[in-house]
Amino acid sequence: MTGAAFGWATLTAGFSVLALVAVTFAIGARTGRHSVMDVAWGASIAVAGVASFLASAGHGAPARRWLLLIATFTWGYRLAWHVAVRARGAGEDPRYRELLDRAPGSRNWYALRVVYLPQLLILWVACLPLPAGMTQQSAPGVVTAIGCVAWLTGFAFETVGDWQLARFRASPANRGRIMDRGLWRYTRHPNYFGDACMWWGIFLISYGSPLQLLTLVSPLLMTFILTRGTGQRMTERRMSGNRPGYAEYVTRTSGFIPLPPRRPHRPRSVP
Secondary structure, X not given: OOHHHHHHHHHHHXXXXXXXXXXXXXXXXXXXXXXXXXXXXXXXXXXXXXXXXXXXXXXXXXXXXXXXXXXXXXXXXXXXXXXXXXXXOOOOOHHHXXXXXOOOOOHHHHXXXXXXXXXHHHHHHHOOHHHHHHOOOOOOOHHHHHHHHHHHHHHXXXXXXXXHHHHHHHOHHHOOOOOOOHHXXXXXXXXXXXXXXXXXXXXXXXXXXXXXXXXXHHHHHHHXXXXXXXXXXXXXXXXXXXXXXXXXXXXXXXXXXXXXXXXOOOOOOOO
């Protein structure tokens, strides 16, 4: 990995994501639905992968470059499509509406400061392993294979979890009920767990030299956000406040890492 090649690939990926987020902001400001950024999040992963691949032409191990391209494009495209279909015909997401209701002035400029720019910065940091891996010249090895397994595991959890939840919500009989079937029986957040696995997978696929340990900030940051930031913690705060039976679901189901359901505690009878 040369500094010039890495720098060029990083700049290309960064400006490509910047352009996408700028277009997304214009759409959100025009439509009044800033939750469109959720669609752009997945699309940005795909765009960063494609941009890094094109900018690193002639550099890096071909097998690693193709693995990273396929992983990021497949992941980003599926995620963006899923979020777009889920939000079709709906109004502003309640999370964004609650946030933007606190705007001291223009909602659009407030959204730019608190929604678009922070997510743009996070995306730039999260996608750093892509230009690093695309310009890494060492041949893929055992770490690469482990990364592929981690990514495939995460993709399966996120895809199957989203599909199971969509089917559950589509049935009127399940309105107001807790989704505790399929993967949701073993973890309260199979999609977030899958997302974390894919970020770790991308890092491991890209890894080829100790210098790339600097890009470890990517999976660490995303795991923190998914577990302690706007992912698991925020979702559970919202669910616990308005969903009957959620407290019982929490007591028997793992919060993040998939585990067998816990049996309900039964007090011992006193003779």
